[in-house]
Amino acid sequence: xxxxxxxxxxxxxxxxxxxxxxxxxxxxxxxxxxxxxxxxxxxxxxxxxxxxxxxxxxxxxxxxxxxxxxxxxxxxxxxxxxxxxxxxxxx
Numbered sequence: 551x552x553x554x555x556x557x558x559x560x561x562x563x564x565x566x567x568x569x570x571x572x573x574x575x576x577x578x579x580x581x582x583x584x585x586x587x588x589x590x591x592x593x594x595x596x597x598x599x600x601x602x603x604x605x606x607x608x609x610x611x612x613x614x615x616x617x618x619x620x621x622x623x624x625x626x627x628x629x630x631x632x633x634x635x636x637x638x639x640x641x
Contacts, residue, residue, distance in 0.1 A: 614639075 571579055621635045 571582060574582060617639045621639045624635050625632045
């Protein structure tokens with residue numbers, strides 16, 4: 551792992567991991583395998599949560615942009631409703 555910065559990760563299941571597992575007893579291999587699967591599952595769940603947050607944020611930003619554009623258009627077309635439009639979009 552020479553030359554690897556603290557922020558870089560070794561690839562999962564790399565040569566080092568395979569060699570280390572091969573040198574373990576059968577019970578230690580099973581225990582290590584379960585722990586590796588648990589860590590991989592946690593990483594998958596964390597990635598799914600992050601992707602979900604990104605999707606929600608993207609949707610919210612698109613909706614706010616569309617509502618703001620409509621608000622601006624309505625203010626030009628029917629300016630008497632400006633306060634109402636702003637109130638609706640802000641809420």
